[in-house]
Amino acid sequence: MGILMTIITVIYYLLIAAVCLILITNLIRERKWEKEILYIVVLMPFLLRLLRLK
Amino acid sequence: MNDQQGAAATGSNAMIRKLVFSSLGLALLISSGISFHRSRHRAEAVVLSEGVTEVRRLSDYHDCVAGSVNDCNVYIIDSGKPGATMFIMGGSHPEEPAGRLAAWLLAENAVMEEGRLILVLSANRSASTVTRVGGAYPPDFTIPTSWGGQLFRLGDRWSNPLDQWPDPEVYIHYPSRQNLAYVDIRNLNRTWPGRANGTLTERTCYAFMELIRQEKVDIFIDLHEAELQYPVINTIVMHERGEELATFTSMMLSDMEFNIGTENSPKNLHGLSHREVGDNSDAISLLFEAPEPFLDATRGRTTREQLLTGIDEFVVKAGEHGLLFERIDENGWPIDVRVGRHTSTILMTMEMWTELNPDRPLACRSVPRYADVIRNGTGHYLRDPAGADPGRVVYE
Numbered sequence: 285m286g287i288l289m290t291i292i293t294v295i296y297y298l299l300i301a302a303v304c305l306i307l308i309t310n311l312i313r314e315r316k317w318e319k320e321i322l323y324i325v326v327l328m329p330f331l332l333r334l335l336r337l338k
Numbered sequence: 339m340n341d342q343q344g345a346a347a348t349g350s351n352a353m354i355r356k357l358v359f360s361s362l363g364l365a366l367l368i369s370s371g372i373s374f375h376r377s378r379h380r381a382e383a384v385v386l387s388e389g390v391t392e393v394r395r396l397s398d399y400h401d402c403v404a405g406s407v408n409d410c411n412v413y414i415i416d417s418g419k420p421g422a423t424m425f426i427m428g429g430s431h432p433e434e435p436a437g438r439l440a441a442w443l444l445a446e447n448a449v450m451e452e453g454r455l456i457l458v459l460s461a462n463r464s465a466s467t468v469t470r471v472g473g474a475y476p477p478d479f480t481i482p483t484s485w486g487g488q489l490f491r492l493g494d495r496w497s498n499p500l501d502q503w504p505d506p507e508v509y510i511h512y513p514s515r516q517n518l519a520y521v522d523i524r525n526l527n528r529t530w531p532g533r534a535n536g537t538l539t540e541r542t543c544y545a546f547m548e549l550i551r552q553e554k555v556d557i558f559i560d561l562h563e564a565e566l567q568y569p570v571i572n573t574i575v576m577h578e579r580g581e582e583l584a585t586f587t588s589m590m591l592s593d594m595e596f597n598i599g600t601e602n603s604p605k606n607l608h609g610l611s612h613r614e615v616g617d618n619s620d621a622i623s624l625l626f627e628a629p630e631p632f633l634d635a636t637r638g639r640t641t642r643e644q645l646l647t648g649i650d651e652f653v654v655k656a657g658e659h660g661l662l663f664e665r666i667d668e669n670g671w672p673i674d675v676r677v678g679r680h681t682s683t684i685l686m687t688m689e690m691w692t693e694l695n696p697d698r699p700l701a702c703r704s705v706p707r708y709a710d711v712i713r714n715g716t717g718h719y720l721r722d723p724a725g726a727d728p729g730r731v732v733y734e
Contacts, residue, residue: 289503292503292504293504296504311360315352317359320356320359327363328363328370332367332370336500337370337371337378338370338471338500
């Protein structure tokens with residue numbers, strides 16, 4: 285069980301990193317300021333989890 | 339300005355705007371990150387009572403928790419005289435702070451005169467390092483003292499997802515195979531008796547079971563608080579082998595100090611300490627519940643003040659509509675009342691045990707009773723680590 289949980293956890297963190305990259309890419313490409321703010325707000329919890337802070 | 343220059347200027351403005359927004363986001367991330375990091379790593383000082391003879395680690399009983407966040411301190415108060423062994427556990431659910439504080443008062447004040455007392459203040463340390471996600475819970479709270487105040491982590495009901503992840507779709511309890519809510523795989527009071535090769539929470543319970551077996555614990559007490567909308571409140575939940583002890587304790591307390599009931603531990607509800615510790619060891623297992631309006635779903639703002647005063651007009655309104663299992667009025671359920679209920683119930687349990695088992699007594703001094711805690715406040719019994727011998731200060 286421990287090994288399975290570790291594998292799932294690693295995949296989970298890789299997914300979070302991928303989502304962060306997609307959000308940052310979209311933020312750079314975005315032209316509307318409202319959506320830029322939205323991307324930054326959405327990015328917060330993903331970064332906090334990726335950094336293992338929350 | 340031609341079209342090319344206009345486009346370049348617009349692009350430059352957009353880049354500056356993005357940098358400004360990103361900087362603001364980064365500032366928010368750093369400030370919240372620092373707060374979360376501090377909360378997760380805050381060291382809480384315990385000034386050892388003169389009665390504490392040894393501080394061990396949970397991993398001394400089984401190495402399945404060695405190196406983990408849940409390798410908590412185990413405080414031993416040994417009278418050196420023959421008698422029984424009582425094990426009191428605080429912090430099973432850290433967001434029920436009266437249990438943790440009552441155990442804290444014992445660790446800083448209790449002196450055993452007969453028998454042995456074993457204490458744990460942070461049974462699920464991992465759960466004490468996080469608050470309920472999306473619940474807007476305060477990360478900590480302060481108990482006022484004559485020397486300023488002592489800060490405690492608030493914590494959550496479940497182990498921190500940073501320490502145990504993922505949760506299953508359905509939690510199948512080991513060894514009963516009973517289906518429980520998925521999130522309760524991180525609930526220390528749903529994973530007893532645990533297993534050495536399980537999740538962090540299961541391993542923690544297993545190590546505690548080893549402690550109970552190796553130390554030959556006679557009475558195990560798990561300290562909790564409950565919302566007023568929960569029927570098991572202001573009561574002692576007892577394993578069937580603890581019926582006599584719990585009933586005598588309840589009768590004496592209800593006659594002399596405050597009303598408290600008893601509840602039988604359901605035989606078919608698995609994973610809870612009052613069931614599994616009794617079934618899997620020689621110890622009598624009891625669980626004490628005090629009222630905590632902070633946990634009620636109908637509460638108002640979830641603040642430090644509400645946690646400590648237990649005052650909430652919305653919970654009072656729920657009571658007016660007959661939705662509660664315990665009374666509440668404008669005076670609420672202050673933390674001192676809740677802590678005092680626990681300390682008195684512990685002391686009365688020791689006294690009743692000694693009445694029933696005079697050949698294996700338990701006697702304790704310097705622990706405040708219900709009336710003392712209400713009169714002087716919980717903080718009166720917390721000791722200043724700055725003024726203590728550094729060799730007698732340990733950290734949770």
